Amino acid sequence: xxxxxxxxxxxLPASPAASDLAAAVEGLTxxxxxxxxxxxxSLTAASTLRTLDHDGPLRLSDLAVRERVxxxxxxxxxxxxxxxxxxxxRADPLDARVVLVGITAGGAALLRERRAARTxxxxxxxxxxxxxxxERILAATPALLRLAEAAPAAG
Amino acid sequence: xxxxxxxxxxxLPASPAASDLAAAVEGLTxxxxxxxxxxxxSLTAASTLRTLDHDGPLRLSDLAVRERVxxxxxxxxxxxxxxxxxxxxRADPLDARVVLVGITAGGAALLRERRAARTxxxxxxxxxxxxxxxERILAATPALLRLAEAAPAAG
DNA sequence: TATTGTTATACTCTATAACTATA
DNA sequence: TATAGTTATAGAGTATAACAATA
Numbered sequence: 558x559x560x561x562x563x564x565x566x567x568x569l570p571a572s573p574a575a576s577d578l579a580a581a582v583e584g585l586t587x588x589x590x591x592x593x594x595x596x597x598x599s600l601t602a603a604s605t606l607r608t609l610d611h612d613g614p615l616r617l618s619d620l621a622v623r624e625r626v627x628x629x630x631x632x633x634x635x636x637x638x639x640x641x642x643x644x645x646x647r648a649d650p651l652d653a654r655v656v657l658v659g660i661t662a663g664g665a666a667l668l669r670e671r672r673a674a675r676t677x678x679x680x681x682x683x684x685x686x687x688x689x690x691x692e693r694i695l696a697a698t699p700a701l702l703r704l705a706e707a708a709p710a711a712g
Numbered sequence: 713x714x715x716x717x718x719x720x721x722x723x724l725p726a727s728p729a730a731s732d733l734a735a736a737v738e739g740l741t742x743x744x745x746x747x748x749x750x751x752x753x754s755l756t757a758a759s760t761l762r763t764l765d766h767d768g769p770l771r772l773s774d775l776a777v778r779e780r781v782x783x784x785x786x787x788x789x790x791x792x793x794x795x796x797x798x799x800x801x802r803a804d805p806l807d808a809r810v811v812l813v814g815i816t817a818g819g820a821a822l823l824r825e826r827r828a829a830r831t832x833x834x835x836x837x838x839x840x841x842x843x844x845x846x847e848r849i850l851a852a853t854p855a856l857l858r859l860a861e862a863a864p865a866a867g
Numbered sequence: 868t869a870t871t872g873t874t875a876t877a878c879t880c881t882a883t884a885a886c887t888a889t890a
Numbered sequence: 891t892a893t894a895g896t897t898a899t900a901g902a903g904t905a906t907a908a909c910a911a912t913a
Binding site: 771784787788809810 | 872873874875
């Protein structure tokens with residue numbers, strides 16, 4: 558890939574409104590949702606598996622908070638993940654009310670496969686863009702991750 | 713806002729993988745979905761209304777293709793939009809099989825209100841980010857819109 | 868026959884309210 | 891009483907398959 562400095566020193570476009578960003582996110586959501594990945598699991602299921610993979614076993618209620626769904630919604634999602642062999646319920650030896658949710662080896666493997674396949678597909682799409690677009694998207698990705706994480710603090 | 717050149721001349725981070733972009737999009741999707749907008753309508757419903765607002769009355773089947781859902785799914789969505797007074801079915805005088813779907817005045821008004829409210833909320837979140845993040849996000853937004861539109865050609 | 872749209876059916880995903888079990 | 895989780899119920903949103911109406 559070319560050096561990035563020349564591209565980014567060019568004059569920037571006039572500041573697009575946040576509504577453009579929102580429209581872009583909606584379009585990209587459709588894009589991600591329609592990428593041909595087998596098996597097809599929901600964005601929430603994938604996000605929950607990533608959280609479990611990264612931050613180890615979590616209480617079901619903590620998981621619900623982190624994924625911004627209600628406790629009953631998480632109960633159902635975990636039930637589906639368990640049915641599919643991707644996650645499992647464990648008992649908390651210290652508090653019998655608590656359900657600890659952990660990812661299974663199968664769940665972790667699925668996550669790796671999907672990540673690799675989707676990255677390849679998304680890379681393919683990004684490669685069709687002009688170099689300046691590619692540079693700006695790559696440069697903005699860490700900032701977009703931080704924006705996505707800014708929501709809990711603001712909510 | 714500050715001049716952008718100083719910020720963007722700084723060294724860029726190492727190229728993040730497309731999987732980071734995908735993770736950011738998923739997080740932003742959750743963010744958009746959880747922004748407090750009344751009434752709450754789905755991303756698909758909002759996108760469909762935008763399409764109708766922008767490109768006038770469309771055949772139901774064309775609408776399904778453009779929104780990347782099946783014909784039955786669009787039938788149901790249009791039924792809900794019609795029930796809520798946001799869209800309406802019209803007859804095509806040239807072909808009695810065809811259903812033309814148009815946005816109503818109420819639908820267009822809702823779109824304007826939501827766009828304004830969401831832009832304000834998203835602007836508020838973006839304002840909490842470091843200046844460098846803000847600049848990169850704004851600089852990348854047009855490119856992200858083009859990426860979202862690259863999907864149909866690639867699919 | 869082919870096209871356009873709807874209906875039938877089923878599953879995911881979400882919510883609120885009511886409930887059970889444990890602390 | 892309070893907390894953790896489940897069950898009950900309802901609705902949005904999605905799909906495939908079967909159907910009706912029109913071309």
